[in-house]
Amino acid sequence: MSEHDSTHAGDGGSIPFMQKLLDSPFILLFIGVAMPTVIYIIWGVMEIVSIPVAP
Amino acid sequence: MAIFPPTKRVWWNEPVEKSEVLWIFIALIWALVMFFMMPYWHINGSQNLSNEAYRIRPEVFAKRTEEMAAKYKVGEEGDTGVPVVRPPAGSDVYMLGRLWEWWPVLELEKGQSYRLHLSSMDWMHGFSLQPENINLEIHPGYDMVLTVTPTSSGEFSVVCNEFCGIGHHTMVGKIHVVDK
Amino acid sequence: MAQFRTCPDTGFAIDLAADKLIKWNAVTAVVFLLVGGLFGILVALTRWPAVHLLDADLFYLALTAHGLDVLLVWIIFFEMALLYFTSSILLKTRLAAPWLGWVQYTLMLVGALITNVAVLQGESSVMFTSYVPMMAAPHFYLGVILFAVGALMGCVVFFSTLYIAKRDKTYEGSIPLVTFGAMTAAIIAVFTILAGAVILIPTFFWSLGFIGNIDTLMYRVIWWGLGHSSQQINVAAQIACWYAIAAILFGAKPLSEKVSRTAFLFYILFLQLASAHHILVDPGISSEWKIFNTSYALYLAVLGSMLHGLTVPGAVEAALRKKGYNRGLFEWLRKAPWGNPVFAGFALSVVLFGFLGGITGVMMGTEQLNIIIHNTLYVPGHFHGTVVVGTTLAFMAMAYWLVPVLWQKELVFPGLAKWQPYLFGLGMGLASIFMMGAGTLGVPRRHWDISFADAMMVHEFPAAAYMMMGLAGISGVIGGIGGGIFILNMVSTILFGKAKVPAPAAEEAPAAPIGGAATEYGSASTLEVPGTFVLALVFLTAFVLYYFVNWKYLASVWGMS
Numbered sequence: 001m002s003e004h005d006s007t008h009a010g011d012g013g014s015i016p017f018m019q020k021l022l023d024s025p026f027i028l029l030f031i032g033v034a035m036p037t038v039i040y041i042i043w044g045v046m047e048i049v050s051i052p053v054a055p
Numbered sequence: 056m057a058i059f060p061p062t063k064r065v066w067w068n069e070p071v072e073k074s075e076v077l078w079i080f081i082a083l084i085w086a087l088v089m090f091f092m093m094p095y096w097h098i099n100g101s102q103n104l105s106n107e108a109y110r111i112r113p114e115v116f117a118k119r120t121e122e123m124a125a126k127y128k129v130g131e132e133g134d135t136g137v138p139v140v141r142p143p144a145g146s147d148v149y150m151l152g153r154l155w156e157w158w159p160v161l162e163l164e165k166g167q168s169y170r171l172h173l174s175s176m177d178w179m180h181g182f183s184l185q186p187e188n189i190n191l192e193i194h195p196g197y198d199m200v201l202t203v204t205p206t207s208s209g210e211f212s213v214v215c216n217e218f219c220g221i222g223h224h225t226m227v228g229k230i231h232v233v234d235k
Numbered sequence: 236m237a238q239f240r241t242c243p244d245t246g247f248a249i250d251l252a253a254d255k256l257i258k259w260n261a262v263t264a265v266v267f268l269l270v271g272g273l274f275g276i277l278v279a280l281t282r283w284p285a286v287h288l289l290d291a292d293l294f295y296l297a298l299t300a301h302g303l304d305v306l307l308v309w310i311i312f313f314e315m316a317l318l319y320f321t322s323s324i325l326l327k328t329r330l331a332a333p334w335l336g337w338v339q340y341t342l343m344l345v346g347a348l349i350t351n352v353a354v355l356q357g358e359s360s361v362m363f364t365s366y367v368p369m370m371a372a373p374h375f376y377l378g379v380i381l382f383a384v385g386a387l388m389g390c391v392v393f394f395s396t397l398y399i400a401k402r403d404k405t406y407e408g409s410i411p412l413v414t415f416g417a418m419t420a421a422i423i424a425v426f427t428i429l430a431g432a433v434i435l436i437p438t439f440f441w442s443l444g445f446i447g448n449i450d451t452l453m454y455r456v457i458w459w460g461l462g463h464s465s466q467q468i469n470v471a472a473q474i475a476c477w478y479a480i481a482a483i484l485f486g487a488k489p490l491s492e493k494v495s496r497t498a499f500l501f502y503i504l505f506l507q508l509a510s511a512h513h514i515l516v517d518p519g520i521s522s523e524w525k526i527f528n529t530s531y532a533l534y535l536a537v538l539g540s541m542l543h544g545l546t547v548p549g550a551v552e553a554a555l556r557k558k559g560y561n562r563g564l565f566e567w568l569r570k571a572p573w574g575n576p577v578f579a580g581f582a583l584s585v586v587l588f589g590f591l592g593g594i595t596g597v598m599m600g601t602e603q604l605n606i607i608i609h610n611t612l613y614v615p616g617h618f619h620g621t622v623v624v625g626t627t628l629a630f631m632a633m634a635y636w637l638v639p640v641l642w643q644k645e646l647v648f649p650g651l652a653k654w655q656p657y658l659f660g661l662g663m664g665l666a667s668i669f670m671m672g673a674g675t676l677g678v679p680r681r682h683w684d685i686s687f688a689d690a691m692m693v694h695e696f697p698a699a700a701y702m703m704m705g706l707a708g709i710s711g712v713i714g715g716i717g718g719g720i721f722i723l724n725m726v727s728t729i730l731f732g733k734a735k736v737p738a739p740a741a742e743e744a745p746a747a748p749i750g751g752a753a754t755e756y757g758s759a760s761t762l763e764v765p766g767t768f769v770l771a772l773v774f775l776t777a778f779v780l781y782y783f784v785n786w787k788y789l790a791s792v793w794g795m796s
């Protein structure tokens with residue numbers, strides 16, 4: 001396991017995109033709030049306001 | 056260890072053990088099966104909510120319910136004074152919830168379909184048809200419409216199962232289903 | 236400048252400010268567990284038909300208080316302690332802005348007290364869901380709002396601490412998995428609290444008379460963005476505890492950082508959509524919305540849970556096999572420290588959460604299947620399987636380790652501690668099963684009298700339903716006693732515990748020492764976990780069977796379209 005143990009700054013270029021994403025709390029915070037806000041709340045509210053008035 | 060940072064700097068490229076990969080695969084299949092069961096049931100199942108609904112003022116809903124009750128009344132439920140109403144098969148049938156009763160009592164025919172309208176006059180109520188165990192959330196201001204087809208006959212109760220204040224546990228209504 | 240002390244058990248440098256906040260939040264949590272638990276026992280004794288303890292108005296009052304004090308106050312205070320622990324201590328950094336931590340603590344405490352007062356005054360027996368247009372006293376909503384703002388401040392402190400730890404390079408590479416899990420919880424918490432603000436602030440003004448009317452459907456949809464997501468905070472926090480306990484007890488390393496973190500990512504993305512579980516039989520909302528949201532987008536969050544379900548016990552198996560418990564499929568399991576409450580609580584939490592909480596939750600979150608259980612006692616049965624024998628038990632297990640370590644005291648009743656997780660887990664587990672059984676027979680939730688003695692019309696529930704209610708009552712009381720023993724042990728330990736001898740006696744002490752770097756290994760070939768895989772297949776079989784049994788049951792009820 002020793003060959004990967006170097007942790008120098010500066011060679012961050014080799015870190016895969018997904019790992020970088022998972023290491024970014026604020027990006028995750030943003031998508032974690034945006035997803036349910038759009039899919040659950042905004043879509044849900046649109047459903048409610050589009051309920052027609054009884055004939 | 057999970058309480059320390061990962062030992063490898065680039066952990067994303069670590070190989071994943073075979074049985075773990077297999078489990079991911081199995082779990083994914085199961086997830087998809089469960090997902091597609093819902094649309095499948097909409098096509099091939101007989102128990103789906105129509106999600107047809109309208110905004111309606113409680114007074115208007117009450118008026119429609121009373122008109123139906125007056126027109127098709129066939130008797131009263133015991134000594135409660137609540138009318139028993141037998142609307143024709145296929146027609147629009149109304150039941151309203153209010154503190155703390157379901158009104159009126161309905162008499163339906165087994166095997167026939169009805170357009171059932173449900174709404175509340177005041178607070179939230181829970182339409183819980185027993186012993187079938189069909190449970191719906193009843194809102195004031197919304198007319199919920201679904202087509203029901205009783206498949207068994209006898210006396211059914213509508214218990215309120217959404218907490219609606221101190222009389223909640225006394226809120227019971229009835230639906231009779233008769234054979235033709 | 237922040238001051239640190241070195242923990243004699245773990246070698247961690249502990250920021251004194253964080254230390255103090257963790258302790259206060261944890262203690263307050265336990266006190267509210269006591270209060271809420273007592274209300275729970277009163278409720279259970281009332282729903283036990285042969286006892287029927289409280290009058291109707293007191294029952295609804297006690298039920299409101301029970302829901303609020305255990306679900307909101309106990310759980311969220313303990314989560315604040317976890318957020319500070321997993322950020323400041325695990326990242327070996329000072330806590331960012333301890334003063335804001337005290338704002339968090341004060342607001343939450345004041346909010347909890349105000350709401351409790353409102354409920355006890357008797358004008359706010361509206362249940363913790365407080366559906367409009369049933370109105371509580373204005374300070375009921377105010378208390379909840381203050382509590383939520385406090386919790387939001389706790390999240391701000393957490394994220395700021397992550398930020399300064401990274402800036403100051405107090406750790407190398409990525410944050411620990413446990414911290415990542417706590418971060419998942421914190422992210423979900425932010426959404427939860429924002430949704431709560433959107434609906435509760437207008438409701439507060441409505442109760443003051445400034446707003447005329449709040450749409451009931453709008454209220455329910457947005458409120459459940461708060462109500463259900465807050466349960467997802469618990470799931471994420473509890474799984475972080477599972478990983479932490481596996482690491483602390485056995486030096487267990489995650490089978491794969493990649494898989495475990497991806498599973499948490501699925502939570503961040505999708506878990507909160509499941510708030511739709513509560514809206515499946517409401518009028519006027521399309522099936523497209525219902526299906527997509529209730530399934531967490533193709534059940535990807537359930538996939539996440541099933542991954543944790545494999546990797547958590549798998550990590551334990553791998554670690555124990557590494558220690559030589561290698562015979563057969565299950566030697567590692569048989570030789571596990573079942574007498575250590577940290578382990579027993581952890582193991583019961585994993586198993587009971589999966590079988591009682593998880594399977595039933597997915598079943599009843601299915602659009603059509605919800606029709607046959609909505610608002611019946613099945614629902615409380617389900618969530619006592621999640622939030623009680625899952626989350627609460629995981630937090631108890633964590634506390635058995637954390638409290639002796641932070642306070643540096645010996646447990647006062649180690650003998651009781653051995654039994655407590657079993658008593659609580661099995662008592663509440665059975666209560667949960669019997670409530671679900673009664674719900675399947677149609678018994679409503681939040682209901683004072685299923686014999687309808689004062690009602691104009693009567694429904695007769697089958698005798699089996701009464702039997703289930705009786706059994707649920709008995710098991711609830713047993714579980715309640717189990718909960719009481721936990722609180723007794725924690726409070727006595729904190730108040731009267733003997734100071735710990737610095738080098739803990741290895742196996743006996745519930746706070747097993749951390750294995751440290753010696754138990755780390757990286758070769759994939761050591762990570763085969765056949766025992767766990769078999770257990771996972773057992774779980775899946777139960778899941779599939781139970782799921783389709785319910786479709787069969789649904790197919791037998793009246794036609795609806």
Ligand code: HEM
Pocket residue numbers: 271272273275276278279282298299301302305306309310362363364612615619622623627679680681682711712714715716718
């Ligand atoms: C002392 C042990 C406990 C007992 C005996 C107990 C028992 C009960 C009972 C009988 C109900 C009433 C169900 C109904 O009538 O609808 C209930 C509701 C509830 N319990 Fe517990 N419980 C306990 C602990 C907990 C814990 C630790 C939590 C959460 C962490 C919890 C969360 C809830 C919630 C959220 C409700 C629903 C309240 C409502 O419907 O508004 N309980 N509990």
Ligand SMILES: [Cu+2]
Pocket residue numbers: 152153155179180181215216217218219223226
């Ligand atoms: Cu009602």
Ligand SMILES: [Cu+2]
Pocket residue numbers: 180181215216217218219220223224226
């Ligand atoms: Cu009710």
